[in-house]
Every structure is written in C-alpha cells, then in structure tokens.
Amino acid sequence: MEILAFGVQADEKPLIEQAFRDHHEVRCLDVFLNQDTAPIAAGSEVVSSSVNADLGPRTLEVLAAGGTRMIAQRSTGFNNIDLRMAERLGMTVARVSYYSPYSVAEFAWALALAVNRRIVRASIRTRDFDFRLDGLMGRDLHGRTAGVLGTGKIGEAFARIAHGFGMRLLGWDVAENPACMELGMKYVSRDQLLAESDLVSLHVPLMPETHNLIDAGALKTMKDDAILVNSSRGGLIDTMALVAELREGRFTGVGLDVYEAEAGLFYLDKSLHAIEDDVLARLVTFPNVLVTSHQAYYTEDALRQIVDTTVKNVLDYKAGRRSENVLVPRA
Missing domain, CATH: 3.40.50.720 (NAD(P)-binding Rossmann-like Domain)
Structure with a gap:
C-alpha cells in the first residue's frame, strides 16, 4: 500500500x-x-x-x-x-x-526573550555596523509574573522554564496541573491572570470555546508593557483587536508563531508576491512584534x-x- x-x-x-x-x-x-x-x-x-x-x-x-x-x-x-x-x-x-512539549515551550521562550531584549532589531543594526543601544533596552524577567493560559504538557514545560528564571507563576485552565502547583503556580481567572502578568503565553487548543480567547476586552485587561506570546493556534487571538492595541503603543513585545489566517501563507515562499492580507502586512511592521511561520514544533x-x-x-x-x-x- x-x-x-x-x-x-x-x-x-x-x-x-x-x-x-x-x-x-x-x-x-x-x-x-x-x-x-x-x-x-x-x-x-x-x-x-x-x-x-x-x-x-x-x-x-x-x-x-x-x-x-x-x-x-x-x-x-x-x-x-x-x-x-x-x-x-x-x-x-x-x-x-x-x-516533545519542549520544542514548543522552548520556542515560546525564544520569542519572549527576543521581543523583550530587541534581538531582531539589534541583529539588523549590527549588520549595518550600527552599534548604538538606543531603543534596545529590555527588562529583567526575574521576579516578574508569567501567566500561562493552558497548563498541559507544553504549558507545564513553559512554566518550568519560567520557574527557572525566578518568575511568579499564574495559571488558567479547566483543570489544575499538580506539577505546576508544585512549582508555586497559582490558578486564577483569565482576567486576573491577564491583569497581573508581565508575560502571557498561550498553550490551549483551538476550539469553539477558545476561539478569540484573547479578544479586545482581554487585550485591554493586560498591562500596557506586557509581553504576549502565542505558539499554539492563531485563532486564539483576535488579530484585528491586537493591531488596534499596538497602534496605541501598547505592549513591550508580541511574539507570534501562529496567525489565524496563516493557511495559504505559512510554509510557502511569498517573497515575490504582493501580500493581500492587510492585517498581517500591518502586523509585521510594528517594531515590537515578531512573527514566525508556525515553526515552534520544528x-x-x-x-x-x-x-x-x-x-x-x-x-x-x-x-x-x-x-x-x-x-x-x-x-
């Protein structure tokens, strides 16, 4: 066969x-x-x-x-x-x-660290032999709060890394993970997690109940200087609402390995074509946004x-x- x-x-x-x-x-x-x-x-x-x-x-x-x-x-x-x-x-x-849950969890952290420490911008500058530090200031993550939406195997792996950084842990899920609780994670409501977290990472499956889990209201609940990472499914975030918040100058950084309209784009070479997706085209222009093509598992x-x-x-x-x-x- x-x-x-x-x-x-x-x-x-x-x-x-x-x-x-x-x-x-x-x-x-x-x-x-x-x-x-x-x-x-x-x-x-x-x-x-x-x-x-x-x-x-x-x-x-x-x-x-x-x-x-x-x-x-x-x-x-x-x-x-x-x-x-x-x-x-x-x-x-x-x-x-x-x-392997580590593949996705480690990549989510790569996104978080890259946007926090402006790694992409710094790399582009040094290629042009521009070695200034203006605009490259990040923040220590030690002592800050990491919010993990979805604490299954991948969320747990992400939380273990956060624990290694010395971060306070907040979790949200339909069921509490004892392994995460042993790390000191406190389970709270979605809105409390978003309001208190300096770093929010999404690790829930995409279902009707979780579609646009991070909508306009949820985004407004987050801190202005928070970091948002999505390495799960693009439909978890209302991208139009995210663009609106980014236009207001909010968020230290956003790392996206997935996009809700990625079908027909991701995994293909579109470098010689006009991108008809205005939302994605706008999204990648923000200096505090890093978009990769669904490669966290790779x-x-x-x-x-x-x-x-x-x-x-x-x-x-x-x-x-x-x-x-x-x-x-x-x-």
Whole structure:
C-alpha cells in the first residue's frame, strides 16, 4: 500500500521515508491538501496531512470519492478537519496526540526573550555596523509574573522554564496541573491572570470555546508593557483587536508563531508576491512584534516523534486497532 503524504517540508521528507521504509511505500508531496489538490490522492487508501491542510467537507468528499479511507494528520491540532463529515463518509481520522512539549515551550521562550531584549532589531543594526543601544533596552524577567493560559504538557514545560528564571507563576485552565502547583503556580481567572502578568503565553487548543480567547476586552485587561506570546493556534487571538492595541503603543513585545489566517501563507515562499492580507502586512511592521511561520514544533526530536506516531497510526488502521490518537474510528 502506498501512503500519500501532503505538505511535507524538505527536512521532514527523509524522516518520513525512513520511518515507513519497512512497512509501506510513501510518496511525499510539498503541496498542501485542500479541495484543489485532493484529486491527486485518487487511488490512495491512506493520506497523511499537515496542520495547514484544509480538510473541510468538499476536500473530504473528493478524497472519499477517490478511494481514500484513512487520514493520518501529522499534528496534535485537528481544527482543520471536519470530523463529522469524515465520520459520515466512513473515513478513519487519526492525529499525533503527543510529541516533545519542549520544542514548543522552548520556542515560546525564544520569542519572549527576543521581543523583550530587541534581538531582531539589534541583529539588523549590527549588520549595518550600527552599534548604538538606543531603543534596545529590555527588562529583567526575574521576579516578574508569567501567566500561562493552558497548563498541559507544553504549558507545564513553559512554566518550568519560567520557574527557572525566578518568575511568579499564574495559571488558567479547566483543570489544575499538580506539577505546576508544585512549582508555586497559582490558578486564577483569565482576567486576573491577564491583569497581573508581565508575560502571557498561550498553550490551549483551538476550539469553539477558545476561539478569540484573547479578544479586545482581554487585550485591554493586560498591562500596557506586557509581553504576549502565542505558539499554539492563531485563532486564539483576535488579530484585528491586537493591531488596534499596538497602534496605541501598547505592549513591550508580541511574539507570534501562529496567525489565524496563516493557511495559504505559512510554509510557502511569498517573497515575490504582493501580500493581500492587510492585517498581517500591518502586523509585521510594528517594531515590537515578531512573527514566525508556525515553526515552534520544528525540531528533529519532535519531528521524529510525529513521524513515528503517524506510522503507528497507519499500522493500527490496517490492523484494525484503536488508540488514543484516533479521532474518528474505522467504520
């Protein structure tokens, strides 16, 4: 059986090919899976998708008509998949429920430190042999407050690093994490966390309940000199509201590894094209904003875990087994 893998990055391709070598043939494509590219999968029983795939009703219908019966998504998030439609079409859907939380937590901290200490601006200056320090002043994070929205495995890893910096910890989640409480984390309401935190980092999944969790009201609750980091999902932040606050000169820094309209942009080379997304174009012009292209997970360790789990999901599907990774079981 040949597996067709969509949206495969150059660094990812050899890992996927090696992992499947002793099990099934795999063909890797750099194009993303959507309703326009879905016909390519005709005749493929199993396809593997990336986080930026568009697996809405029409895409799923095209895949099902072409004979696809299983979708193995190479990510934890699955908000891009219409699970009800997949079930209606008799398609099995699986994801990677767990991979290295350190990859994302460490990158979130890289963003926080970069915007706090103006690293990007400093690097650009020194390339031009401008060695002034004007405008590069940051703040000690030791002794300040870190607010962690979402204290699962990634949020816990982020909190451990914050604890190492000597920061006070505030947390918000539907369930308290005992490991975070052992670090001294105090669980509070969302608004109290936002009002008291000098650094706010988002580590919750994107669901209807968390869509625009950081909306205009939440942003106004935050300190004027706070740092906001999002390495989870773009839809957690109302980007238009964020731009409005940035125009008012608020926030020491904002680090975004995700963007709510990133599909069709992230993972692609758009350097020779006019960017039609006015919100993103405006966002990247602010000197205190750093935007990266959904790369927090992108470490060798995390990718190996993602690929290995994807292989396991395919093998489980063929053997009729079910695991915690299955979102829609085999009919």
